[in-house]
Amino acid sequence: MSRTGPLARALRSLAGAVGTLLAASLLVFGATALVPGDAAAARLAGRAGPERIAELRHGLGLDQPWWQRYGHWLWHAVQGDLGTSYANGTPVADLIAARAGNSLLLGAVAAALLLPLSVGLGLWAGLRAGRAADRLVSGATLALVSLPEFVTGTLLVLLLAVGLGWLPAVSLPSAGNSPLSQPELLVLPVLTLVSVCLAQNVRLVRAGVIVASASDAAQAARLGGVPEGRVVLRWVLPAGIVPAVPVMARYLAHLLGGTLVAETLFGYPGLAAALVNATATRDTPVVLGIALIVATLTVMLNLLADALAGVLNPAAKNLS
């Protein structure tokens, strides 16, 4: 164990995060830029001759070697300039700003429901392990775990939108409006996301709670006459949640960074949907910009989860 303060440790993990982000951006850049065909060809496909395409290619700087283009992009990105979209010339930052709000809104609503539900259901089932209530929750989560997002969403549309007609099947707000002005648009996507993410988290919390509840420490507390409620609150719950924290952080990043399938399924104007469009047209600046934002969010949430796990489980901090 090296003798380093908490500050040095924090700085080191931050440096690691920056390195990871750089590598991720290089990966994305490579994936979009090193394959045949480029934005110029995609934009003018069938509408112009080779000279015109070459001209546009030069105009967009696409005739430079890839590492120059990457360096150019990185230099500007560090200064906050993510470039302009090849497809329509708008600044990438503006596009991200417009879409990120929608994605964050959807993800935040889903997360706000997801976290208390996972902990609550996991705790409830874990404390009743082996009984009817637990078998019900475990069976239901096993079924939910087996449903890919697109199947869940489609079935929900089939039931609530087509069958019962309660909710709109498509969640595209009218032009210029925030989805908040039509909250009913959010219901189906949020339901889909929560049901997809819930199952795994409930199963993790349940498993942790079962182990913690049978631990020596909890048993000793019970034998010493500590009320069951306090045993659960102080002994079982913290120990039960710790193993679930890193996984929850991944789900949170997944939710906040735009949920590709749900956004596509419901036509929701979020970040992930924009990324899919941009990859189809090889709009490299948009792809890079969005991927960088999402990766940053993910890496930061992972750091946060590590820190949180350290607070919840002080012994682990000592080991790392």
Add this chain to the structure above:
Amino acid sequence: MVRNRPVERRAIVAGSVLAAVIGLALLGPLLAPHPPGEVVDMPYGPARGATPLGTDHLGADVLSRLLAGGRTLVLLSLAALGVAYLAGATAGMLAALRGGRTDTAVLRVTDVLLSMPGFLLLSVLVVAAGRGPAGVGVATAVVLLPDIVRVVRAATLQVLQHDYVEAALARGESQRHVLVREVLPNLASVLAADAGVRFVGAVFVIATAGFLGYGAQPPAADWGLMILENRDGLSLQPLAVAVPAAAVLLLLLSANLLLDSAFPARQPARRGSRPAGGSAADPDAVLRLRGLTVDADTPDGPRTVLDGLDLELRRGRLLALVGPSGSGKTTAALAALGELRPGLTHRAGEAVLAGHAVLHLQDRALRRVRSRHAGYVPQDPRTSLAPMLRVAGHLGEYLRARGVPRAARPELIRSAVRRVRLPDDDEFLRRHPHQLSGGQRQRVALAAALAHRPDVLVLDEPTSALDQATASALLADLRQLCQDDGPAVLLVAHDLAQMASIADEVAVLDGGRLVERGPAAQVLAHPQSAAGRRLVEAARGALVQDRAAAELPQHAPEPPARPVLAVRGLSARRGDRTLLDGIAFDVEPGGCLSVVGPSGGGKTTLLRCLAGLHDDRAGDIELDGVPLARGLRGRSPEQLRRLQLVPQDPHSSLNPRHTVERIIARPLGRHRPELDPAGLRAAVRELLERVGLDEEFATRRSAQLSGGQRQRVALARALASGPAVLLCDEVTSALDPPTAATVVALLARLRDELGVALVVVTHDLTVPARLGGRMAVLADGRIKEAGPVGQLLTASADPTTEDLLLGVPGLPSPEPRRAATRTRP
């Protein structure tokens, strides 16, 4: 087993469904009534004759497209899984085995891949690899990769920690042998379970990719694609969407169900229900067990654990409950608090705690009785406190349970901590359990149990995991607390010797019955029952007789021979910490050196330096006059052979996948390559006989051996190489005293018969007392004192040795002269 039958049935059902779905997906294209792209009716046509499931958005038959659309999904998932697993498992194992830079590099790559949500990564990769099944397959493999690497790396690291891997490395096996023979067989079940989970993941990702339009392109059929194509006609022809959705669901659900029943998560059983009944008040004794009979449910029917047990106890008295393992002493102690462990049933009799028949109380009433009258300290200090609760928080919870108002708690917490002789300053009260030593943790648990001055205190082997100095200090303080109107103390113990000085009374349990009870001195001096005699003999044998033996010059002074092992100026570090400093000693051929000292003093590090497993060291270690390299790599096969390590933990020192014969035959074959298979078998039997095991043990695996038998096999494995020096790491610490005594006797015999030198690391002073030879006291990384065992045990000069000696419990001896040789505080 009765409980497993429904699980098995579920596995069979799930397996059959999975096989049917996969079979249909693979064979479906042959069975389809129409080609998948053929238009047979109007778009979104209803179900009728030729199209039993209706038609899709182009008018093609849904049934035909369903049958044709699963093959790619299943085959592609398997292919992606195979590729990802081959790459991921290799990278994970290499990272764990090589460590250092390889490990860092592998982890960096997984970090990068995990920095984006899976489906975003998938999208980006599909762009690079191109749309279509091939591109999706490659992208899916990359998406699956990081999790596989992490799981395999973690599992490998865990297997590598086992002593049998170290033992293999220490005898000079190649990395390839270790990976293939020792590690892989023990990873197989983890990898199988994980591969199942990843298969589900692969189907998940590939079906979703189909839905996003990344995979099969129209007019090819694909379940995910069908859902995408037909969503607009959801209200006209729901079957076109619902049927492929159901197919995906069926595939994934049956796979998940199969995994769940084939690899069930460990699930401790819940406490059984207790019979209801009235409470019988008895004001005379604070604790009284009357005719207590408890059965355990086993597959072969009920087995009696406690058989008509009678005990009573007054305040201020300390009763030690002793007996061999399995005698029911822990069950009796917990029953006194109204607790029966899962699988146990209360048959007859009563446990009366402060006038309440606790085995008949319901949860709420039971809790009230416990919080007012009882305290409990569990066995293992590593798990006795919740890791997230600070000292003050822990005590506060117990006080809260006893209805102490918040304002009164801080002062009571301080006095409770002081009572068990812990510091009561704020810094200490803010500590978490991991910042406390084992002894401090047990004291905190004791403080919590005593905080409300209970009538009855139950302790379940509270010192068995502590070193002797710490343990005896704790027990002495417990004795003190018990006097001056303290609680009635029921102390479960297996070390009879320790009980001699602190218990008022000793109760001996054997097979669930009380076979003997009386004042401690009387039971220990003149045990009446067979079980009592066995326990006393084990304890006394270890101390009185062998201390006498140690005082006599056991081996006549021999002419000084060239030492087989010589250590000069040895120091060792881990990171910034110095673990050993200036260690020097000699071991003569056939000699014996016992290294004793408190835990954390550097004993195990010393052995690991000698064995070549700890290479961050300086100074000289000479074997037969030749300096040894620091690590294993620099040592010759001959050097590795002549220095053999016997690891500490009998549970992890033998590879659970190998038979005893195979475990011993491996080093034997290396040492004596001339042996043919029959000769090898005979030699294995000979070695087993030498360590006192029948030849029938040759076919067993470690799970079928007791702790003592495992240590004997580990010894036989070490002897198979024909060593000159055996390095024994706490070989008795996990064994109960009678078994430990036989293992130590075996070591002494091997030394006599084979002339092998011993270096024995132990915290138990009875071991050197039995083995004789020389002894070195190691504390804080330095040798405090060294000399002949008899001399150090009787006339030590160093306070560390004195502390250790005080930690050894004395026994009232039949010969008073012997008792007088020990001074007690």
